[in-house]
Amino acid sequence: MAPSKDKATEVVSLARGLAILRAFRAIDAPLGNKEIAERTGLPKATVARLAYTLCAMGYLRQVGPHAQYHLGDKVSTLGYTVLRTLSVRQVAGPLMQAMADRHEMSVALGIGDGADMIYLHYCSGPETITMRLHVGALVPIAQSAMGRAYMWALAPAAREAHVAAIRAAAGGSADAVEAGLREAIAEVDRRGFSVSFGDWRREIFAVGAPVWLDRGETILALNCGTRRRDLDPARFQEELGPELMAMSSEIGHRMDQLGASFWGD
Numbered sequence: 001m002a003p004s005k006d007k008a009t010e011v012v013s014l015a016r017g018l019a020i021l022r023a024f025r026a027i028d029a030p031l032g033n034k035e036i037a038e039r040t041g042l043p044k045a046t047v048a049r050l051a052y053t054l055c056a057m058g059y060l061r062q063v064g065p066h067a068q069y070h071l072g073d074k075v076s077t078l079g080y081t082v083l084r085t086l087s088v089r090q091v092a093g094p095l096m097q098a099m100a101d102r103h104e105m106s107v108a109l110g111i112g113d114g115a116d117m118i119y120l121h122y123c124s125g126p127e128t129i130t131m132r133l134h135v136g137a138l139v140p141i142a143q144s145a146m147g148r149a150y151m152w153a154l155a156p157a158a159r160e161a162h163v164a165a166i167r168a169a170a171g172g173s174a175d176a177v178e179a180g181l182r183e184a185i186a187e188v189d190r191r192g193f194s195v196s197f198g199d200w201r202r203e204i205f206a207v208g209a210p211v212w213l214d215r216g217e218t219i220l221a222l223n224c225g226t227r228r229r230d231l232d233p234a235r236f237q238e239e240l241g242p243e244l245m246a247m248s249s250e251i252g253h254r255m256d257q258l259g260a261s262f263w264g265d
Helices: 005-022 033-040 044-057 073-077 087-103 145-153 156-191 233-258
Strands: 060-063 068-071 106-113 116-124 138-140 194-197 205-213 218-226
Touching: 005 033, 005 044, 033 044, 044 060, 087 106, 087 116, 087 218, 087 233, 106 145, 116 145, 138 145, 145 156, 145 194, 145 205, 145 218, 156 194, 194 233, 205 233, 218 233
Parallel strands: none
Antiparallel strands: 060 068, 106 116, 106 218, 116 138, 194 205, 205 218
């Protein structure tokens, strides 16, 4: 039976609503209807209507004198039921927390989605200067250590699909963004891990390493970073990068020992 017209309309509205939520980036400034429309490609009138509905539902909130939008607290519940059942979070979590405590930094695990990495798990040390990130947060693939490590580990076809999404998101700076990303990927060939020293946010220094699961069929990535800029970049390259690579190997090993797959099937 063909879907009803009302049902088809509901599906389109849902897709557009999700596109609006995905327009926001971690540590993003509030966005107005114009900025959201530019990021999503939706008509401004559609954005205004759906943003009003998302505010009423708690997924967006209006802030500032110009009534711009920011993600609401309810967004963190989206997909949480799925995330909390991922076995890799149970395996990686203690290792990540130990590293975060040891270095007083943030450690995260993520997976690629379009032009961004989605945080699947996040840990910070007791005295860490946090980066206001959380499970479900989005960080840009091209500028983040996690994203660069993830891209390096992908098969060519999957990598190019992400490059296309990154170029679309970058707009007029697409060529420069792609060139910088490819240069960063080449550096992972030499090191085995990636770095980002202020490339995403000026105050954030980080290293990243890929994680292979399911006999290489599923690629994730780790990062370890801090907002402190007084640390020597050499520490990230000589100590934290190799340590993150070792953690990646241990996560893969433990998942294999358990016979666990990423999706739990």
